[in-house]
Amino acid sequence: MTTLQDCRALDAQDPLRELRGLFTLPEGVIYLDGNSLGVLPRATPGRVAQAITEEWGRGLIRSWNDAGWFSLPQRLGDKIAQLVGAEPGEVVATDSTSINLYKVLSAALRMAADRQPGRKRVVSERSNFPTDLYIAQSLCKERGYELQLVDDDRVEQALGNDVAVLMLTHVNYRTGAMHDMNSVTAAAHRAGVLTVWDLAHSAGAVPVDLHAADADFAIGCGYKYLNGGPGAPAFAWVHPRHADCFEQPLSGWWGHAAPFEFTPEYRPAQGISRYLCGTQPILSMAALECGLDTLLATQPMGGMRALRSKSLALTDLFIQLVEERCGGHGLSLVTPREHGRRGSQVCLTRSEGAYAIVQALIARGVIGDFRAGDPSTSSGQPERQDILRFGFTPLYIGFEDTWSAVEHLKQVLETGEWRRPEFNQKHAVT
Numbered sequence: 112m113t114t115l116q117d118c119r120a121l122d123a124q125d126p127l128r129e130l131r132g133l134f135t136l137p138e139g140v141i142y143l144d145g146n147s148l149g150v151l152p153r154a155t156p157g158r159v160a161q162a163i164t165e166e167w168g169r170g171l172i173r174s175w176n177d178a179g180w181f182s183l184p185q186r187l188g189d190k191i192a193q194l195v196g197a198e199p200g201e202v203v204a205t206d207s208t209s210i211n212l213y214k215v216l217s218a219a220l221r222m223a224a225d226r227q228p229g230r231k232r233v234v235s236e237r238s239n240f241p242t243d244l245y246i247a248q249s250l251c252k253e254r255g256y257e258l259q260l261v262d263d264d265r266v267e268q269a270l271g272n273d274v275a276v277l278m279l280t281h282v283n284y285r286t287g288a289m290h291d292m293n294s295v296t297a298a299a300h301r302a303g304v305l306t307v308w309d310l311a312h313s314a315g316a317v318p319v320d321l322h323a324a325d326a327d328f329a330i331g332c333g334y335k336y337l338n339g340g341p342g343a344p345a346f347a348w349v350h351p352r353h354a355d356c357f358e359q360p361l362s363g364w365w366g367h368a369a370p371f372e373f374t375p376e377y378r379p380a381q382g383i384s385r386y387l388c389g390t391q392p393i394l395s396m397a398a399l400e401c402g403l404d405t406l407l408a409t410q411p412m413g414g415m416r417a418l419r420s421k422s423l424a425l426t427d428l429f430i431q432l433v434e435e436r437c438g439g440h441g442l443s444l445v446t447p448r449e450h451g452r453r454g455s456q457v458c459l460t461r462s463e464g465a466y467a468i469v470q471a472l473i474a475r476g477v478i479g480d481f482r483a484g485d486p487s488t489s490s491g492q493p494e495r496q497d498i499l500r501f502g503f504t505p506l507y508i509g510f511e512d513t514w515s516a517v518e519h520l521k522q523v524l525e526t527g528e529w530r531r532p533e534f535n536q537k538h539a540v541t
């Protein structure tokens with residue numbers, strides 16, 4: 112049995128403990144939802160205020176040059192590159208995850224069509240995040256491809272010689288299950304298939320090495336583990352062997368080789384800059400940079416590797432405590448126990464009351480979230496298993512927090528508090 116005292120001792124020995132001071136966490140809140148919206152860094156309000164009052168207010172249009180606004184997508188991209196195993200100049204921070212997926216999937220399809228025109232299939236995972244599937248559906252329809260959705264253990268079998276692109280999310284948003292990016296990419300390449308990886312639940316959460324995996328295209332999200340703030344710019348990466356070969360379809364002027372020549376014909380910039388479209392949200396970029404700096408602050412302490420080992424310790428502890436203290440309440444674990452298959456979240460299922468349990472926890476200051484059970488896989492089961500989702504961000508979550516979260520969960524279950532009507536009313540955002 113692990114006790115509260117044990118957890119306090121773990122916090123006292125934790126070399127990353129001081130990083131919590133980089134964030135503004137409300138009193139009395141245990142925040143287990145950094146996988147949906149990261150916490151506000153302490154530096155962000157001041158930096159955004161400075162961007163507004165000084166750079167915009169006084170600098171006005173001069174700030175495009177003087178404050179470095181124009182090169183923010185590349186400058187922030189270089190910071191993101193350090194977190195995902197890319198080199199400087201290979202990543203841009205821009206647009207949303209959905210839009211970047213449209214750009215890179217479209218580029219991948221064009222590339223595949225030029226090289227191997229007979230391949231007319233895109234493979235993805237049935238339980239991928241819906242926006243990824245929706246974007247792929249629309250592109251497939253437009254270009255005459257078939258989108259084939261498979262279960263996560265059937266991906267490699269699906270890579271036949273009619274497949275053009277494999278599009279996967281590295282860590283599953285619903286279960287926290289993680290693909291082995293290196294081996295899946297290698298299998299795709301053996302089959303002549305290009306890979307598009309969505310790193311929404313990976314960047315800043317688990318070590319990613321895009322070059323070691325020899326991936327082709329990747330995108331990711333700025334407001335989850337990167338702490339960039341609601342609706343923060345996302346990012347795109349293209350392997351340098353492809354970067355200059357293809358034009359992405361949203362060929363706006365920011366991706367032009369010389370935007371301020373104002374020529375009537377589009378001429379794409381070299382490298383990743385052609386993946387930009389139009390004018391960027393500078394205030395959001397300023398906030399994103401503060402979020403990225405909280406992750407880069409871990410570099411002297413071991414960076415993503417140190418974060419990863421704490422993340423695994425936290426999720427191991429959470430799983431252990433739930434099993435020790437909340438047994439007999441109908442909770443099951445859907446997140447893989449195997450470290451190599453686990454992202455930075457733990458998901459529990461329950462056939463009844465998952466939404467209300469999450470609401471009761473939120474009322475107690477333990478913020479996780481709820482995801483409806485997977486409609487595509489529940490058909491064979493007697494009851495749909497809804498998901499209680501708990502994200503662990505080792506930058507600001509500690510071992511005592513984890514202990515307390517499980518204690519609250521235990522009390523919510525034992526008292527039946529979750530049955531109260533106010534916890535059973537659905538909100539628009541779950």
Ligand SMILES: *Cc1c(COP(=O)(O)O)cnc(C)c1O
Nearest residue numbers: 207208209240242280284309311
């Ligand atoms: C969070 C998330 C998104 C979000 O896309 P937006 O364009 O920011 O709304 C996309 N894909 C995955 C896999 C995600 O987890």
